[in-house]
Amino acid sequence: MRIWRKLLVSVVSIVMISGSVFISTSENNTVEAATSYSSLKTKLNTIMADNRMKSASTSVTVRNAATGEIVYEHYGDKRITPASTMKLLTGAAALETLGEKYRFSTTVLTEGKVEKGILKGNLYLKGQGDPTLLKTHLDNFAATLAKQGIKKVNGNLVGDDTWYDKVRLSAGILAEDEPYYYAAPISALTLSPNGDYDAGSVIVTAKPSKNGRATSITLTPATGVLQVVNNSKTVPKGYKNTLKVTRKVGTNKVIITGNSPLGTSGIKEWISVTDPTAYSLDVFKKSLAEKGITFTAASKVVQGKVPVNAKALASRKSMELKDLMIPFMKLSNNTHAEVLAKEMGKVIHDEGSWKAGLLVMNEYALSIGLDASKWTFEDASGMSYSNKVTSSQLSKLLYLVRSEPWYPIYSKSLPVAGSSDRLIGGTLKNRLKASPARGNVTAKTGSLKNIKSLAGYAKTKSGETLIFTVLTEKNKSSTIPVIDQIATTIANY
Secondary structure, eight states: OOOOOOOOOOOOEEEEETTEEEEEOTTOOOOOOOGGGHHHHHHHHHHHTSHHHHTSEEEEEEEETTTOOEEEEESTTOEEOOGGGGHHHHHHHHHHHTOTTOOOEEEEEESSEEETTEEESOEEEEEOSOTTOOHHHHHHHHHHHHHTTOOEEOSOEEEEOTTSOSOOSOTTOOTTTTTBGGGOOOOSSOOOSSTTOOTTEEEEEEEOOSTTSOOEEEEESOOSSSEEEEOOEEEOTTSOOOOEEEEOTTSOEEEEESEEETTSOOEEEEEEOSOHHHHHHHHHHHHHHHTTOEEOTTOOEEEOOOOTTOEEEEEEEOOOHHHHHIIIIITTOHHHHHHHHHHHHHHHHSOOSHHHHHHHHHHHHHHTTOOGGGOBOSOSSSOOTTOBEEHHHHHHHHHHGGGSTTHHHHHHHSOBTTOSSHHHHGGGTTSSOSTTTTTTEEEEEEEETTEEEEEEEEEOTTSOEEEEEEEEESOSSOOHHHHHHHHHHHHTO
């Protein structure tokens, strides 16, 4: 755990530009750009005159990455909903607070003893926030228990998720989003369906079977916590694929509707579960059964707390935070952001809650000299429409983190423009594919309904690096083409 640094103090400096004197501080957002950037400023002003930007509420800031100098601003102090560019603060706070080598833990324990292949006592699965736990890891736990001679458990299977509080959804999650992976509930004991680590979700696949019959449904991993209601149908080739998969809000009932034409691949949807702890226990019990470990008829699957006298039978640690930063930032994983918030709260304030975690993020922001009055956030992922920040503050964060020892990890985690490898290009793999932006723009995307943002770094033709932050909301039409034009113009400077 690191000790918070003292708040930075703005230093007044006198700068001579073209015979004029400008007084500037680190918080002064009205300083005119040096004349060397005049052509860039002219080009950006022309772009900002686009009707798509004029009809939206916008905030744009461009800084020199080496000096922090603001070289262009358009309403730089206007507070805008940042969407997933909020993760820039979350990632920085996590690297500073937890450290790049931080790992999450999951442990299997018991207070009982094994006699003649029977575990006489409860079997506990204790989670401590790991969002990378997979079915294969539960299989490994089961294999370890089998090697220890356990064939039957006469106690309960107990899930311990008390590392975090019981609040499952962050503030601002809309009912329309709640059935899907990007708004999955947060638990200290959770499970991911694959290597993207969308914790708390199940991949539901619907494929054509035989003409006139219901589609074939597969859950990955196989679990009984979701109740599938299949109202979809297989139809002949040439018909339109109208398959839809969703979950009825507040229930575990997955509804599948529409037509699945023969010869098509069907549809895949990542559906969230209502209770990640119950989901993890259900899949773990299946892993145990696959290794020949059974339970008595009186045994139950319940949630509780590991007793102090329990001993560990098996455990695993997640990848280090420096490696988790890749799927987190590249793929803009909301669950990772919210887990990191609760983990920061647990580590710093011994409280695995959003209240404690967001407090840590605020404390971190203050510690590096950001203006907390310009930031409002009620989650760590950017899902809430109530989150607000200015482009000036977000760009200042991107400037300040460049001096951190963990900056290379942070920088590497940002999506790279136009890279087809999704774990390099991430959410920018299909954007900014042309020169000069391709490979020279690394930035975090943000997207909500009528909200689009992009914030990061651009290597220019002149060989310097510029920081740019473009925030737009209340969009009547998509501003992504204009935002990309801004990024390309900066890279071409």
